[in-house]
Amino acid sequence: MAGNTALDLVNTLDNRFHEGGPDELLESYDDLLRFVQQAGLLTAAQVRRLRRQTGAEAERRRALDQVKELREAVAGVAYALLDAEELPIHGIATLQEYFHRANAARRLTDDGKRLVWSWPEGEKLSAPLWLLTREGEKLLLSEQVNRLRFCASDTCRWLFLDTSKNQTRRWCDMKICGNRMKARRYQARLAGE
Numbered sequence: 001m002a003g004n005t006a007l008d009l010v011n012t013l014d015n016r017f018h019e020g021g022p023d024e025l026l027e028s029y030d031d032l033l034r035f036v037q038q039a040g041l042l043t044a045a046q047v048r049r050l051r052r053q054t055g056a057e058a059e060r061r062r063a064l065d066q067v068k069e070l071r072e073a074v075a076g077v078a079y080a081l082l083d084a085e086e087l088p089i090h091g092i093a094t095l096q097e098y099f100h101r102a103n104a105a106r107r108l109t110d111d112g113k114r115l116v117w118s119w120p121e122g123e124k125l126s127a128p129l130w131l132l133t134r135e136g137e138k139l140l141l142s143e144q145v146n147r148l149r150f151c152a153s154d155t156c157r158w159l160f161l162d163t164s165k166n167q168t169r170r171w172c173d174m175k176i177c178g179n180r181m182k183a184r185r186y187q188a189r190l191a192g193e
């Protein structure tokens with residue numbers, strides 16, 4: 001896991017830089033709900049309520065398409081930051097639009113102790129979109145972005161936040177990419193390369 005929901009979202013377009021890729025992990029609105037629940041943004045009960053809403057196929061598809069548009073805008077900015085390239089103007093414009101719309105959709109509510117901004121979570125089919133938009137905004141506009149890294153495997157390049165003390169983490173997952181790269185180097189040595 002990337003240690004950050006916005007980055008986990010970017011990684012749902014798997015094998016982004018792979019010759020045979022990419023692989024889309026968000027094929028359906030149901031996949032999206034599963035992702036948002038795993039990320040802890042919606043409860044199981046809220047997800048069940050969204051699943052039960054019928055006759056809104058077009059709305060579901062639109063919400064999924066918009067999540068992907070958001071995802072690709074976050075990805076464009078994140079990879080440009082890491083590659084020290086100029087940030088994509090189109091991506092910034094897309095993010096600005098989503099951030100504005102998410103802010104317009106929030107409601108000022110009383111949580112029993114004080115006033116808080118909240119989203120109509122678990123009620124509207126667009127709830128996952130706004131919750132993920134907020135995650136993207138929280139990440140990209142914060143200091144956390146300094147800890148943004150991508151996996152050192154050329155074909156993987158999954159994004160993650162390096163929260164290690166010395167900031168030396170190189171792999172999305174030592175078990176997956178770390179071992180794979182080590183094995184490859186070992187084979188190259190055996191072959192006398």
Ligand SMILES: [Zn+2]
Nearest residue numbers: 151156172177
């Ligand atoms: Zn990796």
